[in-house]
Amino acid sequence: MEWTHTVTAVFLALGCLFSLAGSVGLLRFPDFYSRLHAAGKTDSLAQMLILGGLLFVSPDWGVSARLAIIALILFFTAPTATHAITKAARLDGLEPWTKEDSRRE
Amino acid sequence: MNEVLLVDSVLLFLVTVCAVAIIEVRSLYAVAMLTSVYSLLMALVWTNMHSMDVAFTEAAVGGGISTILLIGTLVHTRRDEKPAKKRVHVPALLVTLLTGGALIYGTFDMPRFGDPEATIHHYRVPEMMSQTVAFVSEREGKQAPPEGYEPPPRMVPTAAPPHGHDAAHGDEAEHAAEGADHGAEGEHHEDGGHHKHPADDFNGHVPNSVTSLLAAYRGFDTMFETTVIFTAGMALILLLRRPREEESTPQEGATLRGQVILRVMTKIFIPFILVFGFYVITHGEIGPGGGFQGGVILATAFILYALIYGRNALYRIISPKTLDVLAAVGVLLYAGVGVACLALGGKFLDYAVLDKVSPGDGEALGMTLVEYGVGITVCTVMIIIFNQLAEEPAKAKAS
Numbered sequence: 127m128e129w130t131h132t133v134t135a136v137f138l139a140l141g142c143l144f145s146l147a148g149s150v151g152l153l154r155f156p157d158f159y160s161r162l163h164a165a166g167k168t169d170s171l172a173q174m175l176i177l178g179g180l181l182f183v184s185p186d187w188g189v190s191a192r193l194a195i196i197a198l199i200l201f202f203t204a205p206t207a208t209h210a211i212t213k214a215a216r217l218d219g220l221e222p223w224t225k226e227d228s229r230r231e
Numbered sequence: 232m233n234e235v236l237l238v239d240s241v242l243l244f245l246v247t248v249c250a251v252a253i254i255e256v257r258s259l260y261a262v263a264m265l266t267s268v269y270s271l272l273m274a275l276v277w278t279n280m281h282s283m284d285v286a287f288t289e290a291a292v293g294g295g296i297s298t299i300l301l302i303g304t305l306v307h308t309r310r311d312e313k314p315a316k317k318r319v320h321v322p323a324l325l326v327t328l329l330t331g332g333a334l335i336y337g338t339f340d341m342p343r344f345g346d347p348e349a350t351i352h353h354y355r356v357p358e359m360m361s362q363t364v365a366f367v368s369e370r371e372g373k374q375a376p377p378e379g380y381e382p383p384p385r386m387v388p389t390a391a392p393p394h395g396h397d398a399a400h401g402d403e404a405e406h407a408a409e410g411a412d413h414g415a416e417g418e419h420h421e422d423g424g425h426h427k428h429p430a431d432d433f434n435g436h437v438p439n440s441v442t443s444l445l446a447a448y449r450g451f452d453t454m455f456e457t458t459v460i461f462t463a464g465m466a467l468i469l470l471l472r473r474p475r476e477e478e479s480t481p482q483e484g485a486t487l488r489g490q491v492i493l494r495v496m497t498k499i500f501i502p503f504i505l506v507f508g509f510y511v512i513t514h515g516e517i518g519p520g521g522g523f524q525g526g527v528i529l530a531t532a533f534i535l536y537a538l539i540y541g542r543n544a545l546y547r548i549i550s551p552k553t554l555d556v557l558a559a560v561g562v563l564l565y566a567g568v569g570v571a572c573l574a575l576g577g578k579f580l581d582y583a584v585l586d587k588v589s590p591g592d593g594e595a596l597g598m599t600l601v602e603y604g605v606g607i608t609v610c611t612v613m614i615i616i617f618n619q620l621a622e623e624p625a626k627a628k629a630s
Contacts, residue, residue, distance in 0.1 A: 203500070
């Protein structure tokens with residue numbers, strides 16, 4: 127096995143791990159904002175890791191360039207989408223969860 | 232079990248889960264998002280089957296624009312589905328089961344997944360695949376020609392046709408035009424016409440066999456698909472457009488004025504979306520993509536602009552009247568190419584006559600023009616539909 131494959135495998139595994147962590151957070155966190163926080167952050171990191179890992183095994187420069195461009199676009203658009211969703215919720219009047227909320231339940 | 236089948240099984244399982252969720256979930260916004268997820272999953276399935284054009288269409292149209300339009304429609308209706316009565320309708324269940332059973336029974340006659348003996352690998356398709364540059368230049372990553380396959384003889388450019396041929400050609404052209412008038416009479420020109428090249432040979436100018444299939448072999452289908460989209464846009468205009476009395480509704484982007492991040496990101500990304508859209512339209516005959524996908528991508532750039540900066544800002548760039556006209560121009564361009572072929576002595580949408588010297592170039596030119604037509608119509612109709620959907624609530628508030 128070549129060293130590039132090992133590097134890719136490590137990167138992919140890390141990416142999957144962060145994705146999984148994000149999914150768990152999405153299910154377990156108490157309110158809208160913290161859930162989006164979990165999903166948004168881990169997604170950006172996971173996609174960078176996965177696409178970055180694939181860079182090591184890409185057959186030629188064309189594929190590498192495409193992977194890099196996709197990673198760059200996602201790096202900018204995904205946080206923007208998260209921001210837009212959160213801002214929309216805030217403007218709609220959704221209050222963030224506080225410790226008082228958990229005591230009241 | 233091979234990997235392709237494994238990945239496909241997982242994806243199709245997720246698709247099924249998605250479909251069930253779409254039926255069960257009551258919140259219509261969630262359903263709109265789920266249909267988008269469904270389309271993206273299907274796009275992955277198509278990618279797995281190496282049908283890039285279909286995957287591209289599914290992702291752009293199903294995952295992208297139709298979600299926007301669905302949500303736009305939901306603004307006018309309600310958030311939640313009416314709670315349905317939970318009661319089993321026996322005849323309906325029977326009919327569904329019978330239909331489903333018949334469909335599954337029908338699949339037994341289909342070739343096994345990935346079967347090399349399947350008809351599609353032997354009938355016509357190998358000839359069409361041989362037009363691709365892949366076989367000629369033996370590029371890596373493309374399929375090798377099937378065993379025992381002989382490529383059709385390459386077309387020889389008829390740069391200086393002998394005089395006699397020219398005269399004969401003129402005669403034939405007249406005859407062909409006559410035949411077109413009388414409908415089916417033109418049929419027997421099939422073999423003897425101006426085609427000096429094999430009927431399927433585009434001289435390697437249209438490497439993407441899907442495009443040559445859609446734009447040439449099934450040119451009529453594609454033309455009427457474009458017409459259907461045009462008609463949909465017209466229907467929406469007739470149903471929803473009100474006369475615009477008060478031109479200056481001051482609601483433009485009122486809620487998004489403070490959204491610095493969104494405005495900046497939109498400004499950065501719209502040029503890239505536009506360039507990509509144009510690329511997809513103009514390179515439809517070389518790579519995956521074409522008029523439909525490219526048109527949709529172009530439309531999303533305009534819709535994004537309208538969402539962030541308000542519809543009046545969009546109207547300053549491209550007025551509703553221009554959009555209406557352009558929607559018709561696309562269809563007319565498509566049909567016009569067909570008429571031009573007729574005028575040059577060929578059949579309707581028989582692009583080879585567009586270039587007398589090299590019919591292969593003519594095919595490529597015709598297909599490219601037709602793709603432009605499709606792209607223009609699809610793009611403008613999508614913007615029109617979005618505009619009409621967005622127009623309604625503002626008017627309702629005003630009245």
